[in-house]
Amino acid sequence: MIMQKPEGISQLVEHLFRHESAKMVATLSRIFGIEHLNLAEDVVQEALGRALQTWPYRGIPENPSAWIMRASRNLALDVIRREKVFRGKEAEIARLIESGRSSTPQSVSFSEDEIADDRLRMMFVCCHPVIPPEAQVALALKTLCGFSVTEISRAFLTTEAAIAKRVTRAKQKIQEAHVPFEIPVGDEMARRLDSVLHS
Structure with missing residues (x-):
């Protein structure tokens, strides 16, 4: 553990939010299913948030990203258990989590190729044809880039409420259409590539 002043911890957590959270969201979406994007x-x-509360007292872990990822996975599993959303799939989810878990948080990691594949899959989900083009871009900016609704609304020159609605509707369409968390192949890839490149 590395001890640091609270200001340094806040800056580190901000950095992790900006540069790592999209990777983590994509990986968690692969593990738990895209229907659990929220x-x-x-x-x-x-x-x-827990890092901001814990690290000033216990120190910064050697691998902060791994700590955040492990905490995120544990929180997700707790929510799923508590809400009994996946009662029939709980054993499978636990197995998936265990397969990526090791004895120490410092060694929890994912290969760059695996993370890149997850982010590419997430990009294809965000740009699925069931989602209107303007919502595709907003969803991609929020989900993959970590931009806030406020930042996206400024870029689109529209209200925060409008962007929040676009993102919410896009997520609903993903769930309703049971959009798969995968990279399309063949003709499907050819049809969908333009929307991904445009976004």
């Missing part, structure tokens, strides 16, 4: 975003935010 859960993935929420648990990453909660884990970042």
